[in-house]
Amino acid sequence: xxxxxxxxxxxxxxxxGGVVTAVDGASFDVGAGETVALLGESGSGKSVTAQAVMGIxxxxxxxxxxxxxxxxxxxxxxxxxxxxLRGREIAMVFQDPLSSLNPVFRVGAQIGEMFRxxxxxxxxxxxxxxxxxxxxxxxxxxxxxxxDYPHQFSGGMRQRVMIAMALALSPRLLIADEPxxxxxxxxxxxxxxxxxxxxxxxxMSLVLITHDLGVVAGVADRVILMYAGRVVETGPLREVYEHxxxxxxxxxxxxxxxxxxxxxxxxxxxxxxxxxLDLPSGCSFRPRCQYADEQCAEVEPxxxxxxxxxxxxxxxxxxxxxxxxDVH
Amino acid sequence: MGxxxxxRLFFSLFVLWGAVTxxxxxxxxxxxxxxxxxxxxxxxxAQVAALRAQLGLDQSLIQQYATYLANVVHLDxxxxxxxxxxxxxxxxxxxxxxxxxATTALLLSLLIxxxxxxxxxxxxxxxxxxxxxxxxxMGQSTPSFWLGIVLILVFARGLKVLPxxxxxxxxxxxxxxxxxxxxxxAILVRLTRSGLLEVVHEGYVHTARAKGLGEGIxxxxxxxxxxxxxxxxxxxxxxxxLLGGTVIVETVFAWPGVGRLLIDSIGRRDYGVVQASILLVxxxxxxxxxxxxxxxxFLDPRVRLAGD
Ligand SMILES: Nc1ncnc2c1ncn2[C@@H]1O[C@H](COP(=O)(O)OP(=O)(O)OP(=O)(O)O)[C@@H](O)[C@H]1O
Ligand code: SF4
Ligand SMILES: [Mg+2]
Numbered sequence: 001x002x003x004x005x006x007x008x009x010x011x012x013x014x015x016x017g018g019v020v021t022a023v024d025g026a027s028f029d030v031g032a033g034e035t036v037a038l039l040g041e042s043g044s045g046k047s048v049t050a051q052a053v054m055g056i057x058x059x060x061x062x063x064x065x066x067x068x069x070x071x072x073x074x075x076x077x078x079x080x081x082x083x084x085l086r087g088r089e090i091a092m093v094f095q096d097p098l099s100s101l102n103p104v105f106r107v108g109a110q111i112g113e114m115f116r117x118x119x120x121x122x123x124x125x126x127x128x129x130x131x132x133x134x135x136x137x138x139x140x141x142x143x144x145x146x147x148d149y150p151h152q153f154s155g156g157m158r159q160r161v162m163i164a165m166a167l168a169l170s171p172r173l174l175i176a177d178e179p180x181x182x183x184x185x186x187x188x189x190x191x192x193x194x195x196x197x198x199x200x201x202x203x204m205s206l207v208l209i210t211h212d213l214g215v216v217a218g219v220a221d222r223v224i225l226m227y228a229g230r231v232v233e234t235g236p237l238r239e240v241y242e243h244x245x246x247x248x249x250x251x252x253x254x255x256x257x258x259x260x261x262x263x264x265x266x267x268x269x270x271x272x273x274x275x276x277l278d279l280p281s282g283c284s285f286r287p288r289c290q291y292a293d294e295q296c297a298e299v300e301p302x303x304x305x306x307x308x309x310x311x312x313x314x315x316x317x318x319x320x321x322x323x324x325x326d327v328h
Numbered sequence: 329m330g331x332x333x334x335x336r337l338f339f340s341l342f343v344l345w346g347a348v349t350x351x352x353x354x355x356x357x358x359x360x361x362x363x364x365x366x367x368x369x370x371x372x373x374a375q376v377a378a379l380r381a382q383l384g385l386d387q388s389l390i391q392q393y394a395t396y397l398a399n400v401v402h403l404d405x406x407x408x409x410x411x412x413x414x415x416x417x418x419x420x421x422x423x424x425x426x427x428x429x430a431t432t433a434l435l436l437s438l439l440i441x442x443x444x445x446x447x448x449x450x451x452x453x454x455x456x457x458x459x460x461x462x463x464x465x466m467g468q469s470t471p472s473f474w475l476g477i478v479l480i481l482v483f484a485r486g487l488k489v490l491p492x493x494x495x496x497x498x499x500x501x502x503x504x505x506x507x508x509x510x511x512x513x514a515i516l517v518r519l520t521r522s523g524l525l526e527v528v529h530e531g532y533v534h535t536a537r538a539k540g541l542g543e544g545i546x547x548x549x550x551x552x553x554x555x556x557x558x559x560x561x562x563x564x565x566x567x568x569x570l571l572g573g574t575v576i577v578e579t580v581f582a583w584p585g586v587g588r589l590l591i592d593s594i595g596r597r598d599y600g601v602v603q604a605s606i607l608l609v610x611x612x613x614x615x616x617x618x619x620x621x622x623x624x625x626f627l628d629p630r631v632r633l634a635g636d
Contacts, residue, residue, distance in 0.1 A: 056537045058529070087540025094538075099531035104553050104629060117541055149629040165539065 001073075002029035003205050004053065004173060009067035011048050011057055011229075020276045022048040024229035025067070027303065030173065035199065035206040037216040037237070039252070040226035041273050046209045049226070050175045053207075054092055055082025071173070088118060091166035095178040097158035101150035107161045108134075108146030114168035133164040137194060156187035163194065170202060177209045188212075192219065213252070217241075222312075225249050228274045228284040231303060235313030245306040245315035247289050247323050283318070291319045336621060340614045347610035348400050351603055352393060361385070362597035366409050383409070396603075405604040410593070415600030419586055419608055425495060426574050426585030432505045433570060437513035445520020450547065452525060460517060467514030472573055476507040476580035493582035504581040512570050519562055523555035530554070557628050564620030568613050 011023040023045040030036050038046050051057045053069055055076060069076040071090065076082045082090075094100040102110060111133055112126030121129065127146065134142035137160040150158055159179060166174060176195060180188035196219050199206045210216055216223060216237065223240050225233040225248065233246040244250040251269035271288035280286050282297045289296070301316040306324065317323065363379040364371070380386045384395060399405065405415035448460040483503060484492030491500050527533060528551055536550040537543075575587035582588070586605050593601035625631050 054538055056534060083540065085540075086538060092538040094531060094535065096531060100535045102532040102536070102550055102554070104557075104627065113541070114539060117539075117545065151630050162535075165535075 003032040004030040005070045007068045013061045026231045028224045037220035037223045038209045044226040045229040088169045090173045091171040093176040093179045096182045097162045137164045173205045175207045233315040245320040246317045291322045351606040405600040408601045410598045415604040419604040422586045422589045433509040436509040441513040441516030445517045448521040449524035464514040464517040467510045472576045479503045508577045527551045527554045
């Protein structure tokens with residue numbers, strides 16, 4: 001039984017250009033203690049998926065017309081449920097730690113707020129707890145920095161503060177939305193090490209949203225690839241890497257020489273990312289796909305098990321055989 | 329920080345000097361000789377000349393200005409031509425009434441303007457927001473003298489529930505306070521709305537939600553605390569307009585404050601009182617701005633530390 005289970009999730013935004021379907025029937029699971037990477041080009045709906053799980057899809061523009069999200073057998077889309085779990089059970093770390101921390105409050109207070117508001121801790125207790133957390137995430141001279149403001153920290157240290165805040169109440173699921181993208185390359189590895197270390201210590205599940213395949217390679221058990229709001233492929237990391245069953249995935253993977261090799265970013269596949277307001281019929285990847293045929297234009301492919309592969313490895317493509325044989 | 333305060337104080341003195349100088353020049357540019365006005369139309373040339381000499385008006389403008397500045401430094405604005413008393417003392421007697429009126433108007437504006445602005449922002453583009461927008465637009469564009477007269481007609485003459493003019497009780501304060509507060513309140517509503525709308529999509533507001541905080545805390549603590557930074561700045565600047573508004577409101581409601589004294593004194597070319605009033609009002613304005621600056625530093629730690 002998965003800790004988090006997302007089924008046929010749809011998230012729409014009302015924009016001036018019309019209704020944008022940012023997430024279009026996405027389904028995936030995250031097991032307890034598992035690390036799952038959510039990959040995809042910019043605009044593929046990764047962040048919106050995370051927002052839906054957290055119950056923080058921006059209102060009133062955004063709405064969830066259909067689908068289900070269950071966490072530990074609780075319906076996260078039922079009124080008030082996500083609100084009760086946010087911060088306590090499910091926590092989130094954002095991409096840009098500078099804009100994600102409140103500029104007018106001291107970092108100690110921002111971390112301590114978790115204990116004060118959720119646990120009714122006193123000011124002193126919250127401060128002591130914040131200090132412990134700051135030490136734990138490796139902020140040097142933590143007791144001196146407790147009363148500093150976010151702008152007095154470096155990018156990496158700010159992200160440590162964010163992580164401390166997210167971990168305050170020992171959540172069972174941490175969603176990290178591109179936690180290293182805004183950071184210097186040298187710092188990126190440190191933050192990833194910190195995240196994986198803490199994940200092991202806490203035994204929590206980690207959903208790692210990223211562009212950076214190098215980041216994923218070291219840590220993820222499983223990957224979920226998103227395209228135009230849909231999950232197009234999912235499976236164990238090595239399996240997907242070595243036997244990608246979707247042309248989009250193989251396009252992304254083609255850029256990395258080896259799993260353990262030098263870090264590489266997702267190079268854009270030829271063609272431009274889809275216009276969510278004007279998606280092609282059938283498979284939305286069709287305009288960029290070399291295997292596209294009539295069936296692809298008529299029938300929208302659904303996730304299914306790939307021929308000769310494990311049942312956990314699935315792709316949403318009408319012609320996975322072509323992809324599988326072509327690349328490898 | 330120390331250097332900053334010194335610089336600020338120096339600038340404040342400069343502003344005050346500017347205010348007293350401008351009023352000196354303006355008073356001497358407007359037509360009408362105080363000696364004539366004081367003595368009335370029947371006075372002869374000799375009487376006028378004598379009074380002019382007594383008032384120092386026969387000296388050159390430069391000489392008058394030098395004497396004036398020297399006296400200003402000692403807060404000596406001479407005798408009131410009209411009331412035969414020390415000008416500054418006359419003005420100071422009126423200060424409490426004006427402060428009382430300005431303070432109640434400020435409080436009323438904050439008490440109503442901030443919540444209305446927050447509601448408008450949270451319900452942006454809804455009919456509630458539109459209704460509040462219309463209200464604040466009307467508030468900003470309604471002339472105080474007109475509103476004052478309408479309020480008097482309705483509540484004093486018509487319903488007879490409130491006194492139309494004068495002072496002495498809390499009831500007397502109601503209509504002048506509303507009249508003075510309305511334009512300020514209206515600006516506050518708009519500022520609060522736009523200030524809050526500007527920050528509600530900031531990352532730290534998302535973070536606050538992701539932390540599982542209640543929507544009240546998210547908006548009123550995490551968002552509002554940031555939105556207040558620009559609001560406070562503009563409120564400080566707009567406070568000058570509020571002080572200016574007291575002149576009209578005090579006249580309409582016969583409120584015995586500095587504003588009404590100023591109007592009466594201008595009419596009679598009572599230079600001393602006019603100059604003393606202006607200096608006093610300018611001083612209050614400068615002090616408020618200093619206060620706002622300090623508050624700004626308190627509200628925005630980034631500014632506070634940059635000033636170090
Ligand atoms: N608040 C919003 N209002 C309108 N449209 C939105 C909103 N948030 C996201 N979208 C749209 O939803 C789509 C998916 O956005 P999302 O942020 O999930 O992408 P992403 O995969 O996280 O991309 P990136 O890698 O750039 O972060 C985008 O096309 C975006 O324009
Ligand atoms: S379904 Fe067709 S168009 Fe879509 S990825 Fe597969 S082969 Fe390409
Ligand atoms: Mg994103």
